[in-house]
Amino acid sequence: SAVPIFAANNHLVATLDVSNDLNAPQQHTLALVKMAAQMVENRLFHATADGEIGVHFHVRPEFIGTLWEGVALFDAQGQLQAINRSGQFQFGLPLDQDVLSARRIPFEDIFDESWLAFKQRGLSSEVLFPLRLRNGARLFARASSMQVTGISSKPVQSVPRESAASLELLDSGDPQLKLAISQVKQVLNRDIPVLILGETGAGKELFSRAIHDASVRRAQPFIAVNCAALPEGLIEAELFGYEEGAYTGAKRKGNVGKIQQADGGTLFLDEIGDMPLSLQARLLRVLQERSVTPLGSSKSIPVNFTLVSATNQKLKDKVAAGEFRSDLYYRINGLTVQLPALRQRQDMSRLIQMILQIEQAPQVTLSDEVLAVFAVHPWPGNVRQLHNVLRTAVALADGGVIERQHLTHDFLDEMAVEAERATVLQPVLTLKAQSDEAIRVAMQQQAGNVSAVARQLGMSRNTLYRRLKALHLN
Known part of the structure; x- marks a missing residue:
């Protein structure tokens, strides 16, 4: 089981090999060798690459802080100094040390954000935040100051003033x-x-x-x-x-x-x-x-x-x-x-606004029809699913109002399957009928408290008042 090891300049420097008796194979040896080789590469990168501010990123937030995160190092002026191989792969370009030194690539040529804005929000806490590449691709990122010693550059962990997970x-x-x-x-x-x-x-x-x-x-x-x-x-x-x-x-x-x-x-x-x-x-x-x-x-x-x-x-x-x-x-x-399932929660409206803030789309709104869909959907993937649905819908709506056509077929199919399961011999209710029924049930659960019903269904109170009037429930 052998894996190549590359230095920060993408030059092959070694191969990590583990050999054992052919008659006594080890099931997980190659996986362990890959992990060990990645650890060596990361150590080499931090030991030889210079930079004052590090950007740790990945398309999946759970990979930040692991062996597989991308790391890009910038100087105080926002010029790219070095980037590890995982980061190069995510950017889609091979950038060796010689190319970086010659091109002096600025932060703004890579990410769709100013260097100053990034430092202001990135260095104030350890919270992960969304960051877009210039081509529109979306990543999650964390920033860190880099403390350069004689042998390594290590992230200096700061205590967050206010964590987004508070x-x-x-x-x-x-x-x-x-x-x-x-x-x-x-x-x-x-x-x-x-x-x-x-x-x-x-x-x-x-x-x-x-x-x-x-x-x-x-x-x-x-x-x-x-x-x-x-x-x-x-x-x-x-x-x-x-x-x-x-x-x-x-x-x-x-x-x-x-x-x-x-x-x-x-x-x-x-x-x-x-x-x-x-x-x-x-x-x-x-x-x-x-x-x-x-x-x-x-x-x-x-x-x-x-x-x-x-x-x-x-x-x-x-x-x-x-x-x-x-x-x-x-x-x-x-x-x-x-922790309650999303379909049981009464704070859908607040959750939607929080997610839109995270997606940097606070100006985006949801149509009454979409709010009605959200109110009756089973949400098997819970808050994670809501976040993914809104992320896609925001992109498709292009900053405007999220309509039904901005929701994916798989998401809408889940609702149809659930309705089929729930009604068995009865005809499937129309979306409007399902929405009306959701309002009636919520009004009973909340003892007629309109504010509580609006929170539960993720509607504005004005919209709910209009629907109640139509249903003769006001």
């Missing part, structure tokens, strides 16, 4: 979410583990980050691990780390695991219900003893972190089925909070 900003008017936020605030900084329950896309990682940012550990690491995304053969090494020579493919000098990286900060274990049983016992021992032992080592390393876990599964059912350890369940379940 508990206050997440409190957008939904009673169930408000309760969850209130409960979390009561146990902050008391060493009580939090278990977040919620459907996929309901915002569990964002909520966990808000817990971290609201705590006294906010200046320390927030380490997230998706237990469902890592192969079983890799999750143990990823969590606990390993010593040199722990197994075939282990890199020299070993690797610090996620648990140790979270020391002093917060460890977020997403989809913990998918953690293999064999690792559950090791995790329980870490939580009991407050120490971690890397693979291949006999030395225990003390760790101190806040634990936040999340799952979309019913862990009690998994405990009953013998698929999740009961002792670990009670260890992680200090406080359980339930």
